[in-house]
Amino acid sequence: MADGKSEERSITLGQADGAAAKIPLRYLTRHGIIAGSTGSGKSRAMQVLSEQLADLGLDVFVSDVKGDASGFCVAGAENERNKLAGFAPHAIQTNYWSVGGRFAGMRFSVSETGAVLFSRLLSLNPTQESHLVIAFSYARKNHIPLDTTSQLLDLLDELIKTEQRGMSQSSISVIQRKIMALEESGLAKMFGKPDIDISDLKGLNVLNLSDARKDALATMAPAFLLHKLFEELPEVGDVDEPVLTIFFDEAHYLFKDANRTLRDLMVTILKQIRSKGVSVFFVSQDVGDIPDEILSQLSTKIIFSQKVLTEKGNARLRALARSFPNSEIEVSETLKTLPPGTALLSTLDGSGNQTAPLQVRVFAPATTMAIVPDQELRKAADQRLIAKYAERKAEQPKKSWRSDTPKKKAGEAVVERAVERAAERSERKNAKRTGPSVWDGVFVFLLKLLDFIIEALIKVATALIINPLRMLFKYLMKKPIRILYFLLLLLLAYIIFVNWTLISSYLAKLKIGG
Numbered sequence: 001m002a003d004g005k006s007e008e009r010s011i012t013l014g015q016a017d018g019a020a021a022k023i024p025l026r027y028l029t030r031h032g033i034i035a036g037s038t039g040s041g042k043s044r045a046m047q048v049l050s051e052q053l054a055d056l057g058l059d060v061f062v063s064d065v066k067g068d069a070s071g072f073c074v075a076g077a078e079n080e081r082n083k084l085a086g087f088a089p090h091a092i093q094t095n096y097w098s099v100g101g102r103f104a105g106m107r108f109s110v111s112e113t114g115a116v117l118f119s120r121l122l123s124l125n126p127t128q129e130s131h132l133v134i135a136f137s138y139a140r141k142n143h144i145p146l147d148t149t150s151q152l153l154d155l156l157d158e159l160i161k162t163e164q165r166g167m168s169q170s171s172i173s174v175i176q177r178k179i180m181a182l183e184e185s186g187l188a189k190m191f192g193k194p195d196i197d198i199s200d201l202k203g204l205n206v207l208n209l210s211d212a213r214k215d216a217l218a219t220m221a222p223a224f225l226l227h228k229l230f231e232e233l234p235e236v237g238d239v240d241e242p243v244l245t246i247f248f249d250e251a252h253y254l255f256k257d258a259n260r261t262l263r264d265l266m267v268t269i270l271k272q273i274r275s276k277g278v279s280v281f282f283v284s285q286d287v288g289d290i291p292d293e294i295l296s297q298l299s300t301k302i303i304f305s306q307k308v309l310t311e312k313g314n315a316r317l318r319a320l321a322r323s324f325p326n327s328e329i330e331v332s333e334t335l336k337t338l339p340p341g342t343a344l345l346s347t348l349d350g351s352g353n354q355t356a357p358l359q360v361r362v363f364a365p366a367t368t369m370a371i372v373p374d375q376e377l378r379k380a381a382d383q384r385l386i387a388k389y390a391e392r393k394a395e396q397p398k399k400s401w402r403s404d405t406p407k408k409k410a411g412e413a414v415v416e417r418a419v420e421r422a423a424e425r426s427e428r429k430n431a432k433r434t435g436p437s438v439w440d441g442v443f444v445f446l447l448k449l450l451d452f453i454i455e456a457l458i459k460v461a462t463a464l465i466i467n468p469l470r471m472l473f474k475y476l477m478k479k480p481i482r483i484l485y486f487l488l489l490l491l492l493a494y495i496i497f498v499n500w501t502l503i504s505s506y507l508a509k510l511k512i513g514g
């Protein structure tokens, strides 16, 4: 948080003790978190950061679950504090996206979402998930287009008909029923062509999910986007500034009850996406559902007051607070009393260590905090994008066979590992279900008996030989002269042993004589 006299570019979250609380852009190339209770100021902080990144000409993507961070295209109110900091109200050219038809349609082709995330969308169990992984891989190998949910349904039909090895009809039927339910709910609109072209994510982008937020599904859209960026963006190595910053609102929904495959996939995506210049900010009320593996990846931490509802959330937040180095601020206590709009900020220092937390009064956004009506947002949005993504295109033919083998995408290896793990898990389960035979039982008993005997022998040997020797050794080592005595004793014993016949006959003679 240097007050850079140099030309280092930074953004300012607000004020700390009257000075600007800056975050250099080079530290924003790492991932971050904005956490705090409802109404504590997370969305405003997200707005302030996004505005400044966009003003610096960087690309930003904001997933706005409640639709209350949509006012970027309208200038905010004058504010004395902002004025003093030279932070004037202004509007920003914004691309508005939606899953339905309200703005530019954000769509994904089913195949590029990846089987693991698509399984999460359908809430599949591990067995069903492994079926979906096989289906996705089958489509890729055979060049079967998999853009829409109806193409996925057709593919699953085909897999049943051709009786693919290891696939169970009942699992496939469940998947199909769940896809149909998705179509009923209208969320299938998220899939198809034209799918989002990542080069269209220039400038400030807001995905308004307020009409799709009935449930946790809304947070799948930013997850799909992350997966797509992970697969399509080239490596850029270590960059000085983030190429694209993604604010992932209500992120805890994605991880709630997530299985290990999903958690592993997200950790892999987060690790690799950084070298592609993408930085992710998780925004969450309840860090309790965000796995530790993810929290440990985060560098910039903006933590608002926390009246955590769940014990797990409280514990995770305290763990986050503990990751701040010692400072004058009593972090856990401070977090309970922070007023709305005030946060603890910790980022990295020059040597890459977490900085002590600063108590920051976050600026009011330069754009409006009010909810702007859809018509105004549509008017302000990029008309070219609205036109480009307005209509879902008709589907391509069902199948197109080619002889060449398609190149594996970056996510393929992760997914294949997921299949292997899923298969291992189901094998383990099956083994449990089948149960051991009588001979298995006898064999296990014999093994256990052998184990027991060996263990007993070791114990006896330890008690009778090793322990006394150890004690003797300790006793001798205390005074080196004892070693000499001991050696003499040994020599004497040896002499007695070798001459025992002679000695015993002499003793016998003595007895008779006596």
Ligand SMILES: Nc1ncnc2c1ncn2[C@@H]1O[C@H](COP(=O)(O)OP(=O)(O)OP(=O)(O)O)[C@@H](O)[C@H]1O
Binding pocket: 036, 037, 038, 039, 040, 041, 042, 043, 044, 045, 066, 068, 285, 340, 341, 342, 362, 363, 364, 365, 369
């Ligand atoms: N930096 C700020 N400047 C001015 N007002 C703020 C600021 N932060 C918060 N507020 C006030 O607090 C209200 C709630 O803030 P915000 O919407 O950011 O909360 P939130 O943490 O996103 O809540 P939720 O979890 O419910 O989405 C805002 O509408 C605003 O009135």
Ligand SMILES: [Mg+2]
Binding pocket: 042, 043, 044, 066, 068
């Ligand atoms: Mg909010």
